[in-house]
Amino acid sequence: MQTSEIARMVSTAKEYYWPTFARDASFFDLPTSIITSAEGLFVVDIHGNRYLDTIFGSGAMYLGYNHPEVMEAMLGQMKRVASQCTFFVPTPPAILLAEKIASLTPGSLKYTIFGSNGTDANETAIKIARQYWKIKGQGTKYKVIGRKRNYHGMGLGTLSASGHMFRRAPFEPLMPGFILINSPICYRCPYDLTYPECGVLCAQELRRAIEFEHPSTVACYIGEQTIGGGGVVPPPPEYMKIIRDICDEYDVLLIADEVITGFGKTGFWFECQKYGIVPDIITMGKGIGAGYGPLSGTHVKSEIAELFKGKDAFQHGYTFGGLGYLAAAGLAAIEYVERHNLLARATELGTKIRQELEAIKEGSAVVGDVRVNGVMAAVELVKDKATKAEFPDRAAVARLVADVGLKNGVLLNCLTWYGDIILLFLPLNTSDEELGMVFHALAQAVAEVERRFL
Ligand SMILES: Cc1ncc(COP(=O)(O)O)c(C=O)c1O
Incomplete structure (x- = not known):
């Protein structure tokens, strides 16, 4: 899309489109708020940037986007x-x-x-x-x-x-x-x-x-x-x-x-x-x-x-x-x-996800808990691992996680309803390489939260 078309789409969205789940028009200032195409595990935003999704409508697209x-x-x-x-x-x-x-x-x-x-x-x-x-x-x-x-x-x-x-x-x-x-x-x-x-x-x-x-x-x-x-x-x-x-x-x-x-x-x-x-x-x-x-x-x-x-x-x-x-x-x-025997793959992915997340938790002062069930996982960030105290500004932590994710080509979703919790709902056909991208981005995000907020 041309720059002028993008600007028009964003301003039209702000004027007419009522975003769900309590977000307001400022949502459309996020670069990834409007998606124009998607395939496999990747989405392309209105600016033409391609990102690996990690949430897929909370696990809805369990074979990814536009599976042939x-x-x-x-x-x-x-x-x-x-x-x-x-x-x-x-x-x-x-x-x-x-x-x-x-x-x-x-x-x-x-x-x-x-x-x-x-x-x-x-x-x-x-x-x-x-x-x-x-x-x-x-x-x-x-x-x-x-x-x-x-x-x-x-x-x-x-x-x-x-x-x-x-x-x-x-x-x-x-x-x-x-x-x-x-x-x-x-x-x-x-x-x-x-x-x-x-x-x-x-x-x-x-x-x-x-x-x-x-x-x-x-x-x-x-x-x-x-x-x-x-x-x-x-x-x-x-x-x-x-x-x-x-x-x-x-x-x-x-x-x-x-x-x-x-x-x-x-x-x-x-x-x-x-x-x-x-x-x-x-x-x-x-x-x-x-x-x-x-x-x-x-x-x-x-x-x-x-x-x-x-x-x-x-x-x-x-x-x-x-x-x-x-x-x-x-x-x-x-x-x-x-x-393709993907139930077994989901179990295998779960084992890999657990290993990687446990390793990230081990080396981090801000990862309080990691939880995994198959291809669903959570990383709960805390200000103090001993007391489990949450960060006072959850939204700021979540924004930083998302920003670091974008820099690494990955959409990371850190929800703030019950603390700062990064959620993963990965498709059953996620490749090892794609999984590697997710962990790389996650590790970077967690390290950055530690650097900026501790
Ligand atoms: C566990 C669970 N049940 C029900 C719903 C509601 O589904 P829908 O948004 O399709 O109405 C959701 C939506 O996220 C959900 O996570």
Whole structure:
């Protein structure tokens, strides 16, 4: 683009485009705020600069951008039927994707109802849980237990189930019947305990909450397993098993939000498989259509879904839930992962990421914690490793991290919601060379933070 065109685009964006997630027009002063093309792991900004992305829509594009096989499948279906109102009729790719997903998930998980984003997948799940208990003649079970620092979406229901307090406050009061319990965040344990001596008290808190509310009132538990956007925080290995057992004991449906963690990121198709548990409902978004457009799914056990019939049929659906071209993209991506054994690659990448990040932590006075689960990782920066004190000006630290990243050709995202946490959500087909670029940029950024802020 010519300089004058760039200037016009930026000023038009500032005047008309309302940026999401609480950013203002100054966002468009960042050189990388407008992307013009992308391929593989790289994006090109409006100035023509090429950068390696490290976040991919929080793991949505799990094979990177514009993957040739995914594009071919998607464009092929688009040419056949560009769009159709999925209120009424599906296209073959959506049916085949539902079948494929059922073959990848454990236990009796079988049916998928499609939507168009992670928020509505979770709204759908909560509605299924509430109606399920009505169908079973236990309509007093309506409460939803979520977790602090988890995120399930922007709708009023999903926001009520989410524990990102800064996102809730402007819209309060939120919906009644939603309760939040602590999440397993060992680095900053809410009880100031240490794992494993803690006995995974945070999981036992679910029992206390159900008993306090009374089991006859609780419909479901909803949670991420590894917290994603809240700072990539994997649970202790036994945590989900304890949650599953408590849900079984009290007749509470377990909804696992796998909007980020689904589709191979943990080295398993779904994270629940890593812990050997079967949720009652898995919600999917982001990667379900390879991250190439708005598609989501609420995936439900057969013994639950099959109760929704006759007078109890599910009064629910979206105009564009399950668009065929996105389902075709999703199917092509799954086939690619299978053909190239990329679940194993995700595990291998996870091992390499852990080694590199541990080494960076070892040599740094500002890396307090590193967390890794497959291709998802976090580097938590602190002012004082002994006390875990955060930097007083989180935004300044985050800006510096991003600047150093850009100088090294890498988009580094340092989120400031819960401290300064650099997040990585890398595609399953990341090469060793690309991984090397990420670590080089990260090491430089961490060193610069130490130099400037300590
Ligand atoms: C775990 C989780 N659930 C749900 C959502 C909401 O998805 P969407 O933005 O597609 O509505 C997100 C979005 O980042 C998420 O990370």
